[in-house]
Amino acid sequence: MLILARKIGEAIKIADEITITVMEIKGGQVKIGVDAPPHITIHRSEVYNRISEENKKAAQEAPLDLSSLATTLKNRS
Amino acid sequence: MTSAAVQKQDAESTLTFNTSRFGAIEVDLDKIITMTTPFPGFPDSRRFILRPHGPESPFFWLQSLDDPHLAFVVIPAATLLPDYRPKLGAATETELQLEGAAPDLLLILTIPPGQPEKMTANLLGPVALNPRKRLACQALLDPSLYELGWPVFTDK
Numbered sequence: 001m002l003i004l005a006r007k008i009g010e011a012i013k014i015a016d017e018i019t020i021t022v023m024e025i026k027g028g029q030v031k032i033g034v035d036a037p038p039h040i041t042i043h044r045s046e047v048y049n050r051i052s053e054e055n056k057k058a059a060q061e062a063p064l065d066l067s068s069l070a071t072t073l074k075n076r077s
Numbered sequence: 078m079t080s081a082a083v084q085k086q087d088a089e090s091t092l093t094f095n096t097s098r099f100g101a102i103e104v105d106l107d108k109i110i111t112m113t114t115p116f117p118g119f120p121d122s123r124r125f126i127l128r129p130h131g132p133e134s135p136f137f138w139l140q141s142l143d144d145p146h147l148a149f150v151v152i153p154a155a156t157l158l159p160d161y162r163p164k165l166g167a168a169t170e171t172e173l174q175l176e177g178a179a180p181d182l183l184l185i186l187t188i189p190p191g192q193p194e195k196m197t198a199n200l201l202g203p204v205a206l207n208p209r210k211r212l213a214c215q216a217l218l219d220p221s222l223y224e225l226g227w228p229v230f231t232d233k
Contacts, residue, residue, distance in 0.1 A: 038171050041114060043217050051202040051217055052117035054225055055149075058187040058199070059119070062150050064098060069150075069193045070134040072230070 094142045099128070104142065110206065113172045113214045117202075122147055125213070127183075139183065139204070154182035154203060163223060165205055165216045172214055173207040180205040187226060197226035 004012060011021040017037050024031040034042050063069075091103050110125045122141040130136040135156045141147035154161045161182070173180055183204040188196040200223040206213040 038168050041168055041172075041217075044220075047201070047217050047220055048117055050220070050225055051199070051215065054187060054199055054202070055116050055118040055185065055215075058149055058185050059147055061188055061190055062148055063188055063190065063193070066130045066134065066136050066150065069136060069188070069196070070130065072193050073135060 094126075095145045096140055096148070097146045098138070098148055099140070102126075102128075102140075108211070109142065110139075110211045110213050113212050116215050117217075119144070119147060127151075136186075137183070139185075150186045150188060151183040151204065152186060152198065154184050157184060157198060157229065158200075161200065161203075163200075163203065163216070163218050165218075169205060169214060169216050173205060173212045174210050175207055178207070178209070181208050182206070186229070194230050196229050198229055199225060200227045201225045 006012065006022045008022055008025060011019050013019050018040065019035040021033040021035070022030060023033045036042060090107070091105055093101050093103050095101055104126050108126060110127060112123050112125065115122060119141070122143045124142040126140050126142055128138040128140055130138060130150075135152055137151050137153075139149040139151045163182075165180070170180075183206060184198040184200065185202070185204065186196050186198055201218050201220055202215050202225070203218070204213055205216045
């Protein structure tokens, strides 16, 4: 892993299109600004990881037969 | 038109895929949904098909055509939560080529084995689909606003 020390207002450039700037450092939290073209999707990594785990769980546990589920859902209302 | 010509046309407009749940399925090429970004956790599945569970059922299977074993149980958000209209963001709207149109939203269900009443819907990561272009992606929303595992059968 590349580790760089940056001060407030300083930035990191990734390839031609992505700039990451340190905006603010306060109370153990760093605010980061990301400039990237619209086709680059940017996510908080913990959200990405949680969704990835949930997707795996949903795919792994998907039952073969769903007829009981349809009945269960109908009985809800 | 000769019957041979009709057969040729059929052969060109459908493809057969193997799936672990449904065996070999024939798929209309123009029904194939392409993921603009793969599902987190499943980088190798780009092509999916939406299959109704049954005529009376609100559920669908989102079956991967690149991985026979991968299928999600999904439900249209409009069926389960009519008021669920999250902001997807400009990047997602551009990615799906929505051009101002509203996408269809599908919610992935996680169903614990043997306990369907404990199923949860993923409101944090809805599947956004442009039905016109058959492009889809999983939107990743703000965790302070939406639940990863919303209990379907618990009264709100």
